Amino acid sequence: MGTVPFSAHFDLLNGASQDYEPTKRLLSKMSGMYEDAEALAELVASGDPLVYEFYELSMPESPNELLFGTSIVHPGKVGREYYMTKGHFHTILDTPEVYYCLSGEGYMLMENPEGEWQAERFAPGQAVYVPPRYAHRSINTGSVPLVTFFVYRADSGHDYGTIESKGFRKLIVEQDSEAVIVDNPKWEER
Numbered sequence: 001m002g003t004v005p006f007s008a009h010f011d012l013l014n015g016a017s018q019d020y021e022p023t024k025r026l027l028s029k030m031s032g033m034y035e036d037a038e039a040l041a042e043l044v045a046s047g048d049p050l051v052y053e054f055y056e057l058s059m060p061e062s063p064n065e066l067l068f069g070t071s072i073v074h075p076g077k078v079g080r081e082y083y084m085t086k087g088h089f090h091t092i093l094d095t096p097e098v099y100y101c102l103s104g105e106g107y108m109l110m111e112n113p114e115g116e117w118q119a120e121r122f123a124p125g126q127a128v129y130v131p132p133r134y135a136h137r138s139i140n141t142g143s144v145p146l147v148t149f150f151v152y153r154a155d156s157g158h159d160y161g162t163i164e165s166k167g168f169r170k171l172i173v174e175q176d177s178e179a180v181i182v183d184n185p186k187w188e189e190r
């Protein structure tokens with residue numbers, strides 16, 4: 001027996017769902033993921049801000065099912081680096097994902113184990129395809145929440161370990177009031 005048809009509501013502007021509870025990621029849950037450890041410690045000590053949250057459905061972990069929901073990355077920076085998600089590879093590396101931007105602005109930063117990388121722009125109405133094998137991280141470069149709707153194969157799984165230990169090859173930072181993509185100075189060392 002498979003799942004039964006259903007529908008769910010997600011607000012077009014803020015991504016919130018009346019039907020589900022969000023998972024919240026506070027900055028303290030991301031230590032080591034931003035380049036400026038001192039700025040991170042100060043922010044955590046002065047209130048531990050909410051960096052992002054997501055509404056994700058619970059589905060059977062089957063290749064015949066899809067998982068979907070909304071992701072909300074709040075505006076802000078840690079040092080010069082914009083608020084972002086942890087980012088992950090899928091445990092089943094060959095599974096892709098689609099993100100559709102509902103509101104806000106930013107980037108989807110992607111890289112594969114072969115070292116190819118790309119940053120695709122998020123703006124309302126813009127869909128981003130994350131191909132198989134690409135780690136992905138949403139980054140909010142704007143001043144309002146970045147809201148996206150995502151869909152992926154329900155058995156894909158999340159592999160956070162690689163990104164937690166090595167980071168991404170690139171960072172998106174504010175320089176002269178602009179969002180720019182720079183090399184991650186710590187990437188080679190680890």
Ligand SMILES: O=P(O)(O)OC[C@H]1O[C@](O)(CO)[C@@H](O)[C@@H]1O
Nearest residue numbers: 054056070071085086087088150
């Ligand atoms: O899993 P991360 O990297 O913390 O990012 C969260 C977002 O990515 C997803 O895992 C989907 O890829 C969602 O659950 C959530 O919106």
Ligand SMILES: [Fe+2]
Nearest residue numbers: 090097136152
């Ligand atoms: Fe994903």
